[in-house]
Amino acid sequence: MLNYQAPLDDMRFVIEHWLDARKDWEQTPAFADIDYPLAAQVLEEAARFAQEQLAPLNAPGDRQGCRLEQGQVKTPDGFAAAYQAYVEAGWPSLACEVESGGQGLPQLLNVGLLEMLYSTNHAWAMYPGIAHGAYECVKQFASEEIKATYLSGLVSGTCLPTMCLTEPQAGSDVGLLRCRAEPSEDGSYLIHGTKLFISGGEHDLTDDILHLVLARLPGAPEGTRGISLFLVPKWIDAVANGVVCDGIEHKMGIKGSATCSLRFEGATGWLLGQPHQGLAAMFVMMNGARLHVGLQGLGHAEFARQQATAYAWERRQMRAVPRPEGASEAADPIALHPAMSKVLMTLKAQAQGMRMLGFWAAHMLDIAEQATDKQTCREALTLASVLTPLIKAYFTDQGFQLSSQALQVFGGYGYCSEYPIEQTVRDSRIAMIYEGTNEVQANDLLLRKLLPEGAGAVELLSTRVRLECELSKGGAIQSQGRQLEGLLSAWESALLRLRTSQQDDPQRPYEVAGDMLRMTALLLLGYAWLRAVRVSRENGLTNDTQGTAEFFFRNLFPEASYRLQLIEA
Template sequence: MWQYHPPLRDIRFVTEELLNLPAQWAQIPAFAEVDADTARQVIEEAGKFASEVLGPLNAVGDVEGCTLKDGIVTTPKGFREAYQAFVQAGWPALACEPEVGGQGLPQSLNAVLHEMLNSANHAWNMYPGLLHGAYESLLAHATPELKARYLPKVVSGEWLSTMCLTEAHAGSDLGLLKTRAEPQPDGSYRVSGTKIFISGGEHDLTDNIVHMVLARIAGAPAGTKGLSLFLVPKVMPDGSRNTLRCDGLEKKMGIKGSATCVMSFEGATGWLVGDVNRGLAGMFVMMNAARLHVGLQGVGHAESAYQNALAYALERVQMRAPLRSPERKVAEADPIALHPAVRHNLLRQRALLEGGRLLAYETAHLLDIAERHPDEAVRHVAHDEVSLLTPICKAFLTDNGFAAAQAAQQVYGGHGYIHDYGVEQCVRDSRISRIYEGTNEIQAIDLLVRKVVADGGVKLAGLIERLQRELPTGELAARVQPWLANWQQATQQLLKHSASDAELPYRVADDYLRLAGLVLLAQGWARAEAVAASHATPFHTAKRETAQYYLDYLLPEAGLCLARIRAGQNPLPQLSAPSA
């Protein structure tokens, strides 16, 4: 009963009408030949694959899950065939460099692809989800020999990859990692240790798996400054099996079709990626790519939740709507979509979803500018903005994706608690996105402490200035302008008081990130309303109405964030174990 239909019209609105990406690509030599027709063809084909191939496997993966027997992990029925079709169609190589076998298309198109894959089947998309991050890390940091041996296979998707950070005693505190690496005479290393929560650590989708492993070389400095990054393949170049294995599969709340593994490395052969004791530089390349993709998981879940809840609300008949139209002939009841409480629920979902899509795609486009624009000064500014927007995308959009799943479940009422309707799976699957790749609390700290406070708010001031400059004229834009000023003022106050209260930014980081997300969406909706105002179609009218709804009902929540940020100047009470 749970279905996914690619939102092609809304995607075209964002990519063509609002962001005008084809014209922007024309200013970047690497993308000069990517016109609107090419982009539409890519997006439409991606939508077909997501809805026709992956969508039908979503519930299958949830019911069957993965199995581990004799060290071999079997994925749910149809997953392997779907992945083979994915590779044969060239999807993994979409945004990779042509010099290493990629198609050289923009990151913004890759973002559209992964939004739809996540909407259709989040668990399945966990397998190829780390490919682009591994590609980026190897491209930037690997030796020419490693690139020649592994990069083409990663780009094509013939070999999948993992990101092996977490250990049982060290969650987000990577400085506590105990996995060790011993140098060998031939230049390789022997890697030994156990990693947990490894997505796709073992599976039957590809013959080889490229593990990217953080480990410590003997004598290295303590903490994160002593970590190095290693490429540790499942299968050695000579075809023999490396000394690593899957010791267990986690029994999880959701994304059950994704193999979340406990991986043991027992003197496994690996090769250094990047410099000794500079492993985080290579791993952060993977993590930053992954964080934007996790934000797209939030958009994907919000989309599938909204479209299914809307369809159900238009069909489910219950009670009389308070202001039902006199011409309605139904005797005793109306579709629940006519009731104000349900309308509020669905409109809130739609406003956060469509605004979030704009934020995610625009961030992906800024990444294209940061990597490919011919003007170095433009690249520099875009890089600064991406560094600010990435943690916001990861945290704000996944918070909204989980909230949308819960809201959709509420629309279904009691049926939403029943497995057959699909929405309870959406709730379970969407929850993990707020946790992995750095919890949303860590994203908030990254934004405020490491990005804003660290440079005195310089990069943020530049971002807010650009947002103010791009505001259109009109009533909605006039209502957004003060909120941009409020954001800047709150930042300045935090910078002032943090000098004498080191814990202050940590206390208010969550509310600060939420404030940033709400204001960013308000600025986006003001722009969307101005674009839609020049058209009289029902689609554009709905855009204008949703923009108005966002500013009337959702933007005021930013006031609560400001109030909590001000309250954060008061120290938090200390906690202790409860008395007997």
């Protein structure tokens, strides 16, 4: 069983102090009645569900895995019962609109729930992982008749969705897909083709499964301009709808998540949105999914931090150097050894810093969707759009890297299944690949969000970072504020040089996109920690924020200068 305690104090710090979310909620009619005690209660109940229902199933689910029997997938023992408890508790409807039957709570609370689910059982959490994104897609693009039939199931959780993009020849290059849709006289379509790597494509958690399928209409243009999106249920009026599961993948990790190959044999579906505009409709779901995948990285990093810290204080080996004052002659906990102490502090600084950025992105999505002032909505949407690819790529990279560092703390024991960290390393690796590889995310961040003139993202980020540097002058870590201000100027200059030179060397931005994403992430983590120290001081909080921030700026922040050198080399 996982020894996991939800980081509720850290979550509340981010929501109540770092974001000061209540100030924005008060200006937003949809959230005006939400206060911090209610938010804390929601997070406490989510923690109880994750710790009591999901954590005990993680290791057994990994050992048992999924199995395919006569076209039907059987999930690991206990998964279906846990999902039923999840539905009965109302978690699927948490952030859905009240008008749709949901609870109307902020995405900010939903990401807290998701972090805990991914920390305790990544494989199980894959099944409802894209449900909210599918709800948003159907709500926005389906006809009134289709919404009346299927939207309530997504809100309540009585049916689960899939995202059917990938085909054997079409992975990141979605424009190569061949799945086709033939119009029927009644306005529906018959879907033909094969999809693979479909998470939750078949399972026993719900009776019905709603497949959101990308396919081509007759005569559609080539490439991404000719793709349409269709809703294809597993069942129609209790009759199987021509969706066949041909097999499930045997994977390195998340073995309790059924990764399926699906065959559509004239399955009936309905168009979502306009013909040939399917990718735009799908991106409504994918953008939310990418934020949620980033939270998988955060969940793994937090779990790895907790496991490594607990073990490092239990395991005694040699004497620590330098010897702590008053220590006995016996062997010391390895947590006191400088090499291990640095790993533990790295895990802490990264996990807590990523939580600030991840919750910030969710809060910006809330503001973009619900604020009454149009300028406020536009700015929040711009910030969310630039944070999303960064969070997906950087968080998932760190989820794997930090889990690997945590395994090192365990030594040889960490490589054995006796301890859960080896499963965490295996589970975390996939998040760097799916929902758009991290290389694709880096290209998106630089080429679409930062380089285009007039996009506004650079100016908004620069204004926020520069203001925080100014507010921190004279504070506890003002020298770190000067470091951050220097990096901000270098970051702005590097973007300007890339912008002016890309016409002569159009390949250059693609070559440096990964380094620019890392540099941007470190810039924003520096902003997060500087702000954390300031708001802690202003609110009279007695926490270890300053010490962790100083560690971050001393040991992790210098990587940004290295990334800048690579960009300029």
